Amino acid sequence: MTERRYVPSEVETKWQQNWEASNAHDTTTDSSKPYYYCMEQFPYPSGRLHMGHVRVYSIGDVVARFKKMSGYNVLHLMGWDAFGMPAENFAIQHGVHPNVSTFDNIAFMRNQQKQLGLSYDWSRELATCSPDYYKWTQWIFQLFYERGLAYKKKAAVNWCPECSTVLANEQVIDGACWRCDSEVVKKDLEQWFFKITEYADRLLTDLDQLQGGWPENVITMQRNWIGKSTGAEITFSIAGQAEQLTVFTTRPDTVYGVSYIVLAPENALVQQLIAGYEHQADVQAFIDKVRKASEIERTSTDAEKVGIFTGAYAVHPLTGEKLPIWIANYVLPDYGTGCVMGVPAHDQRDFEFATKYELPIIPVIEPEEGLESNQTSAVTGEGKLINSAEFNGLSNAEALTQIVEALEQKGIGKTTTSFRLRDWLISRQRYWGAPIPMINCPSCGTVPVPKEQLPVLLPEHVDFGVKGKSPLETNDEFVQTTCPSCGGAARRETDTMDTFIDSSWYYLRYTGEGDGTLPFDTEAANNWMPVDKYVGGIEHAILHLLYSRFFTKVLHDAGLVNFVEPFESLLTQGMVVLNGAKMSKSKGNVVSPEDIVSKYGADTARVFILFAAPPDRDLEWSDQGVEGANRFLNRVWRMVDNHIPILRKKNLTADASGEAAKKLRMATHATIKKVTEDIGTRYNFNTAISAIMELVNAIYTYPDAADAGTKAEAIRTAVILLHPAAPHVTSELWEMMGETSKLYALEWPSYDESALVLDEIEYVVQINGKVRERLVFPKDATKEEIETQAVASDKVQALLEGKSIKKVIVVPGKLVNLVVG
């Protein structure tokens, strides 16, 4: 037998071709097997894979392959989040149409994915930019419209000058564009919105269902983003005017402490209040200045609070007192009612404002430790009411309820909730997206494109580079149309949809295309969904995951699906970093997957990535670590290659009666148990691989004279357990062993519980919790026997001299602890 060398490129090409030819990864729908939906976030076709991609796919592939071997029908596939601005910017710079560059990129990246040996069912691949996909994105848009969830409004929206398009709230990070990081400005535009706020409460409460399946921090981030707070709306009348104003407060218990009212400068009421006021021009100048300030300046906590008196007064609904009405930069126009009651004594922001502008500070809650005579900050804690007429003496919790009741009776207040979540702005003034399937008719208004006319195709020829104008506007043929309702001349909507819409439903399309009357096969979707394991980056903690949850709920309400949450379990994988920093071209610290795969092979890349860190943590790239992973695969290779004769011997039976054989058999079965749990329930692939390494080490040190059958069993098991992580090399080794079965279709091994039990167990003997001796006891030794012998041992006796035993703890199978005084 001549020694064979491990050449990854040969092995990997061979098995990739083999799997493709035998349709190894086709989705099965065997009714006798349970369903398992394993999904990785689909990529934007940027051109080539980066290590972050390799990591997500490696994780997903281990899970998918493991589940297939464990007897599941597994849905595991790949698609392309293919609309988006980079392709369009590339077109502007290089004159290559997105239709061309996108599909080139897809072809290249698909090839890279195939080289990684990922077990996708390629027959179900999709791209969101293909008309037969975005037709249904448009269909869903219209469904939202019909259900009153898509609407157009003029609003001050986030505008990214660099991308020359608007952005949703979620897409503004610290006042900057999520994509290009340039500063976002406010612009008044008429735009399409999705009414996600109508689902705010359900998006919040259903998070409870995800507890356990989703990482706690993602749930918390969503909870904060939705930002529900309970409080009351209180109506104030305005002195000398018929108009009223309503404030939202979470602290109606402090209503007697109100000393002024303050509005957001944008509040519609402001113009009316200042009309005819002698300083009207000054107020107007103030408003213009605040509105010009950037989002960052405006919303930063340490920005100075500035305001101006409007000249108008409100009337306190309970005391009848006159309260000056101010406007200030610290009041947000689009939260609550855009109007706040100022309670300086009990709200820090109001306190700062009142101190600055010398407004009265009226304490109405006295904490247990009493009030300072000269308040230096707001008192926000619990206490008893003072200065509050008939509510004096009540605890503020009691007062809260009673005051709201009193206001309610007078018809000037009610309990209400407020959310921080805003409606989702979905229009984009860009070309490479799904056109919004609507028509603007001068006489009929906004009219949906009839369903049978979908998709509204993206026109091939447009002028990309006109700043501030949607490229679709530059194609007359596209814009000019007739109104479906009256037949008159009309204009098409020229904005496209936010690409997050495309990715909000792709997981449903994956399950099946259906008969062409609906966006997806609803029966298949109900079978496969919700996704059992969704692997992706934490950067989508809010954006994509919140939008997808919203879509699922709307589709549920429309009767298309029978579940309300799309992703039962979420695995957020950490970044791949080099020297502690995220790999990026600008930092010049990028390690390219192509180089690693061509030098060491995909199996090595996969094993290294899985082994180097638990999946949810950042992974520090290490060239030496990669070498180590490659060394390990070579070690496995040699282990098999050196034992071909015993591995091929068909009638070789295992006899684990000898001591060494018994130990190895135990190691084999303990490894099966550990790897099964690590992959299947803990998703800790690093410890799964280290367990296999231990088994391999045990096989290497197994004495030549010991039972060969037991060794063959151990080797075979190690190869099978390693298969999900390193599918190519293990398939080759399987074949080298003379096996004709398909390793990927093999049943996952089960372990023999009885093999895990040792006849003799080493106990640790502790004195006062410190290890002092080790003793071996038969597995069925009683507590009494263990205690007696432990105490009787020479070492223990020596240490016990002059002391007495106060207590003995025996943990069966583990240790004895003698408490000595």
Next chain:
RNA sequence: GCGGGUGUGGUGGAAUGGCAGACACAACAGACUUAAAAUCUGUCGGGUUUCCCGUGCCGGUUCGAGUCCGGCCACCCGCACCA
């Protein structure tokens, strides 16, 4: 400020409340080799080494704490004038 997370050898990281540092990387030594690489075998937290100390710091619970509880510190992430 609020919410969440993380702190363990030179490094990545292991440890259902039960032997801290599995597995690997790096380093060192030996075997093989004319030599190197590869491979195999071994050493590898610290110290004043029969023993003692050691999981960010200080306390607590427990026979026993990296793990649970309380209070700090540092770093990371998210939100951040949300009334």
